[in-house]
């Protein structure tokens with residue numbers, strides 16, 4: 001092969017490689033955007049169970065705060081909080097936390113708290129509890145989780161924040177007390193955290209909390 005034809009082949013290969021690289025990059029960008037949009041839609045959807053009855057006019061996703069571990073919220077890892085506002089005033093905070101003492105490990109929960117500290121809803125996001133026993137805490141499997149709606153630290157007062165088996169006001173499940181006990185405790189701890197950190201959660205005038213304590 002002559003030098004000229006080798007150069008031509010080299011240039012052709014380089015051009016093909018450049019076109020392929022561009023196509024892959026474009027496909028990646030388009031797919032990435034779609035994955036991102038799907039993820040956001042899924043997230044908005046999964047937050048709905050704790051937003052029933054909350055009137056708000058702000059976006060949800062942009063309001064995300066991450067409270068890095070260690071923090072005083074239930075669970076061992078980072079805690080995520082979404083805030084919604086109505087006419088600029090805090091309407092509700094949605095906490096993604098973890099009940100540590102589930103029967104088969106941590107139970108990931110979404111706990112909605114309105115600006116006055118009342119529960120707007122509790123929704124189990126992830127768990128490994130036993131089918132037919134602990135898994136009845138799932139929204140689709142029983143209405144067990146609805147009993148938290150409207151409850152606050154004053155309703156019931158402190159000793160009432162336990163399952164009936166422990167002298168409290170919340171129902172356990174037949175043959176499964178450990179799972180409900182763990183969740184009641186995590187919801188109570190979330191309310192306690194909110195009561196002590198309302199300004200940190202919503203920030204002053206709706207601004208995020210100081211960056212050294214909270215990362216977006």
Ligand SMILES: Cc1cc2nc3c(=O)[nH]c(=O)nc-3n(C[C@H](O)[C@H](O)[C@H](O)COP(=O)(O)O)c2cc1C
Nearest residue numbers: 103129130133134135173174175176177178179180
């Ligand atoms: C195989 C097996 C799986 C269980 N899974 C759960 C569970 O997911 N959640 C739970 O609270 N209790 C579960 N239990 C029952 C607990 O061991 C415990 O007996 C129960 O929570 C106590 O509730 P009770 O006082 O109402 O019986 C399970 C028990 C067995 C034998």
